[in-house]
Amino acid sequence: MATIRVQEAPFDVAAETAALSAGRVDVGGIASFLGLCRADDGLAALVLEHYPGMTERALAGIVAEAEGRWPLTGCTVIHRVGRILPGEPIVLVLAASRHRTAALEACAFLIDWLKTGAPFWKREEFADGQSRWVEARASDDAAAAKWG
Amino acid sequence: MAACGRSRRRADAMEVLYFAWVRQKVGLGSERVSPPPAVTDIGGLMDWLSSRSAGHAEAFAHGKQIRAAVNQEFCTRDHPVRAGDEVAFFPPVTGG
Numbered sequence: 001m002a003t004i005r006v007q008e009a010p011f012d013v014a015a016e017t018a019a020l021s022a023g024r025v026d027v028g029g030i031a032s033f034l035g036l037c038r039a040d041d042g043l044a045a046l047v048l049e050h051y052p053g054m055t056e057r058a059l060a061g062i063v064a065e066a067e068g069r070w071p072l073t074g075c076t077v078i079h080r081v082g083r084i085l086p087g088e089p090i091v092l093v094l095a096a097s098r099h100r101t102a103a104l105e106a107c108a109f110l111i112d113w114l115k116t117g118a119p120f121w122k123r124e125e126f127a128d129g130q131s132r133w134v135e136a137r138a139s140d141d142a143a144a145a146k147w148g
Numbered sequence: 149m150a151a152c153g154r155s156r157r158r159a160d161a162m163e164v165l166y167f168a169w170v171r172q173k174v175g176l177g178s179e180r181v182s183p184p185p186a187v188t189d190i191g192g193l194m195d196w197l198s199s200r201s202a203g204h205a206e207a208f209a210h211g212k213q214i215r216a217a218v219n220q221e222f223c224t225r226d227h228p229v230r231a232g233d234e235v236a237f238f239p240p241v242t243g244g
Contacts, residue, residue, distance in 0.1 A: 035244055048243070051167055051236060054220035079243060091244055111244055119217070119236075120243025121168035133169045136240030 002063045002075050006055050008082040011092055020074045020096040027073050029100040031107035033093040039086035044127045048081045048090070051119035055079075058118040066095065066110050070102040077110060079120065109147050116144040160231045164197070166207070167238035170214060173207035183229075190216045191225035193235065207237075215240055 003019070005011075013034060021027040037046050059077050066075060076094040084090055093114070095106035122134040165178045187196045194216075198208040208214065217236040218227055229235055 049168055050243070051165070051217070051220075051238070054217060054236070057220050115244035116241065117222075118243050119167065119238065119241050121239060122242045123168070133239065134242040136242055140244075 002060075002067070003078070004056060004059045004063060004076075005078045006050060006052075006059075006081055007078065008080060010080070010089060011078045013089075013092060016076050016078065016092060017094060020076065020094055024073070026098060027096050028098045029103045030094055030096040031100070031103040032095075033091075033107050033111045034089055035091040035111070037084045037086050037088050037090055042126050042128075043086060043124055045086075045125045046084045046090070047123045047125060048079075048084060049121045049123070050079075050081050054119050059114065062110060062113045062117055065113065066106045069109065070095070070097060070106040072097050072102065072106055075106065075110065077114065079114070079118070081120070112140075112143045112147060115140045162229060162231055162233045162235055164193075165234065165236040167236065169239055170207050170237050173203055173210075175201070175203040182231075188228060188230075189225065190218070190223060190227050190229060190235070193229050194225075194237070197237075213239055 017030055017032065020030050063075060063077060066072065072095055074096045076092065078092045080090055093107055093110045095103045095110060097103040123131055124134060125131050160182045161180050163178060164181055166174045166176060171177055183193060183196050187193050194208050194211055198205045214237050216223055218229060219234050
């Protein structure tokens with residue numbers, strides 16, 4: 001019962017969190033990761049591109065992997081695309097389980113694998129009109145690899 | 149019927165998609181190509197695509213920084229390609 005969405009619109013963290021326990025009393029904890037757009041080096045906006053079709057497929061695969069590793073009662077992955085301004089949310093990962101360890105670990109796993117395993121690309125736009133593609137970081141590969 | 153010809157897919161064609169700076173350098177988001185039979189894998193397809201235009205050549209000159217997918221699954225250079233495949237080329241991903 002995972003929720004996976006790729007969208008331009010902002011999302012409602014409270015509503016998404018509430019949806020994971022609505023109408024049920026077996027959820028003991030919900031861990032969350034909310035990724036925001038920073039304004040490093042005079043950044044004016046991030047423009048996120050993705051590979052429609054493959055993105056949803058890759059996210060579904062990552063969620064299935066998490067569900068196989070931890071006993072989750074639900075999880076949510078919402079990633080925005082298009083133009084995102086500093087301070088705005090980019091990505092939301094929620095993992096719900098009976099106990100906190102599974103929820104916290106699954107949440108960390110989901111964002112680590114999403115960063116290296118889902119086809120999104122960020123382009124930075126600066127106030128002076130300059131623009132550059134964000135380069136992948138070795139530290140993200142290492143974070144994903146540590147889950148084995 | 150002749151009228152069908154325009155919409156019929158060429159039997160030897162594959163769809164190639166480009167994303168991020170690969171798309172910008174190539175100058176196209178996607179194209180339908182029919183490589184010769186000697187092109188059997190991703191590495192061979194990259195070499196063959198390089199010869200299509202100056203933009204293709206510039207993009208694939210950065211070959212080590214380019215990742216690929218066949219039918220929406222990440223793959224390596226030795227992955228086979230065949231007619232009817234959806235092949236994509238792009239930089240390492242930077243979402244999240």
